[in-house]
Amino acid sequence: GEVIGVSQVLNKKGGPFTDEDESRLRAFTTQVAISLENSKLFDDVQNMKNYSDGMLQSxxxxxxxxxxxxxxxxxxxxxxxxxxxxxxxxxxxxxxxxxxxxxxxxxxxxxxxxxxxxxxxxxxxxxxxxxxxxxxxxxxxxxxxxxxxxxxxxxxxxxISSEKRMKSTMSRYMDPGVADQLLAGGDDVLGGQDLVATLLFSDIRGFTTLTEALGAQGTVSLLNDYFTIMVDCISKEEGMLDKFIGDAIMAAFGVPISHDDDEDRAMRAAITMLTSLEDWNTERKKQGQLPVYMGIGLNTDKIVSGNIGSPKRMDFTMIGDGVNLAARL
Structure with missing residues (x-):
């Protein structure tokens, strides 16, 4: 067996050590060895328990x-x-x-x-x-x-309550599937990225005339109905709604997650927006309301995307010449 210690016996009273003394000593040291092994085993088990408890609590x-x-x-x-x-x-x-x-x-x-x-x-x-x-x-x-x-x-x-609330909030601004990928991507996605994307800008033609005819409450109601229809068209093609600028919409395809057919997705979204607007105008005319007209600009170019702003307020947005050109179209 393995040697784990040494016992020494000195100076027997009444004469030399006998074979019987040696046999007794062997029996005694065997019990001592068992006790030492049990003590070490107990320490190992206790350390393992402490490790498991610590890991569990952390x-x-x-x-x-x-x-x-x-x-x-x-x-x-x-x-x-x-x-x-x-x-x-x-x-x-x-x-x-x-x-x-x-x-x-x-x-x-x-x-x-x-x-x-x-x-x-x-x-x-x-x-x-x-x-x-x-x-x-x-x-x-x-x-x-x-x-x-x-x-x-x-x-x-x-x-996962916090994550679900975060996803719910993000899904108000982009397709839920894109929100999932964005949450999974973390800082790599939210940090600055230099990429090619297709930008979509749209705005209502003759908006000033509409606001004068509708008044404040009527204008807000019209914009909410209009944006609801347009955002659905963008989300169906997995586009990202960047922001509303008055009566204008800024959206992107290929940000933050790119696809091989982002240009086609943007074009399909724009066509759907126009056809949906026609359907909505048909309903508005039946109700005696003024029709709404809009223009759409699309541009595929190299842009910079990321969290931009101050430590107190940041927005995930896009900048660059490609963005400016799409806004002018």
Whole structure:
């Protein structure tokens, strides 16, 4: 075996050491060796536990573990925060006592995982804790020992409420699919980029005459209806609405995510805008309202895009000669 220490015995009273003394010493040192090994093993297990606990507590996702009887054994700090609960309130409860009402589907999945021993993953689910509803991705996994014996279940909750709110806000300004790619791209997309894109500018012809006839409230109502129609046309082709400039629209195709057919997308959007305007004018004439006319300018050129502004206010926009030319067309 491996040598882990040395025992030394000196100066026996009553004569020399005998074979019996040596046998007793061997038995004693064997017990000492076992004790030392157990102590080292305990330290290793304790260090591993401390490491696992530390890793669990540092996670941003909520992690709840249940034993094979369905009782909640552990819950990390992120889990307590997500569920707005204290450790004393949750530890010892059964999963069915805690995940109730609109959250009861979690325990249905836990039972299914216990039977199949296969993970269950749910994306963008709704969970309700107290009076607050959150959007979350959940993963439920089986826990087993090295021999495969079922020990319980692990529930992981990733709170995506902030990300979903961000996506919802961004989707008001661009196609939801583009918003997803923009969120995934991060700083590489939002930072300055030198690229080729197709710019679209449109504005209402004779807008001053319309405003004089409609008044303030009528003008605002007309613009809201007009912009709703036009933005839908742009979004269908995955264009990015940059801004409204009075009665004008500035949009781009190929920003922040480019396609092989951005020029065609911009042209299709412009044609759809014109045909949609004709349909809208038909309805307006039936109601005795003035028709609306507009002009559209398209230009494909090299531009600079990125977050531009001051630390207090920034906008993702485009600049360059290509932008200026499209605005003049």
């Amino acid at each position: 996670m941003s996702n909520g992690v709840i573990t249940l034993d094979d009887e369905g009782a909640i054994v552990t819950c990390n700090a992120a889990g307590l925060k997500i569920m707005s609960i204290t450790e004393e309130e949750i530890i010892g409860l059964t999963g069915k006592e805690h995940f109730v009402d609109k959250n009861s589907w979690i325990m249905d999945q836990v039972e299914e995982v216990s039977k199949t021993q296969e993970a269950e993953i749910t994306m963008d689910a709704e969970l309700v804790f107290g009076e607050e509803s959150i959007s979350a991705n959940t993963s439920i996994l089986p826990l087993a020992d090295p021999e495969g014996k079922h020990l319980g279940s692990l529930i992981m909750i990733e709170d």
